[in-house]
Amino acid sequence: MKTNNPQGRNVATAIGVYLIIKSVLNMVIGGGLSIGSLLIAVGGACMLFSGMQFVNFVVAGVLFIVAVVHLPANISNFGSNWIYLLEGIADIVCAVFLVTRNDIKEHFTNKWTELSDIFSN
Numbered sequence: 001m002k003t004n005n006p007q008g009r010n011v012a013t014a015i016g017v018y019l020i021i022k023s024v025l026n027m028v029i030g031g032g033l034s035i036g037s038l039l040i041a042v043g044g045a046c047m048l049f050s051g052m053q054f055v056n057f058v059v060a061g062v063l064f065i066v067a068v069v070h071l072p073a074n075i076s077n078f079g080s081n082w083i084y085l086l087e088g089i090a091d092i093v094c095a096v097f098l099v100t101r102n103d104i105k106e107h108f109t110n111k112w113t114e115l116s117d118i119f120s121n
Contacts, residue, residue: 003051008107012056015094016045022087029083048098056108060098067091 003009023041027034044062047055067088074085098104 002110003107004109005103005106008101008103008105009049009051011097011101011104012048012051012107013045015059015098016048018090018094019044019048022090025087051107051110053108053111056098056104060095063091063095063098067095 019041020038023034023038026037044059048059070084071088074081074088078085
């Protein structure tokens with residue numbers, strides 16, 4: 001697969017792995033199996049790995065929205081939700097990295113019109 005910046009791809013892949021670990025951790029803590037959540041996390045990780053144009057903004061937007069929606073409850077119930085508060089902070093940091101770091105932005109420059117060429121290299 002073609003990448004335009006190996007360092008950016010490594011960081012984006014690490015964020016994708018974080019999404020999968022976060023999903024599994026939430027299933028363990030929550031006590032239930034959520035295949036949908038796991039599939040969304042794996043899909044997000046694959047999207048980040050692909051380096052397709054503008055995918056970083058989509059994933060960053062989803063991470064940011066989820067963190068902000070859950071932030072008030074996590075702060076008000078800090079004693080029992082401290083791990084979720086840390087997760088929300090990590091989500092915001094990942095979202096900021098995805099849209100501000102130049103090496104990551106350079107990784108996400110593969111054109112959608114060149115999709116077949118990207119997977120053939």
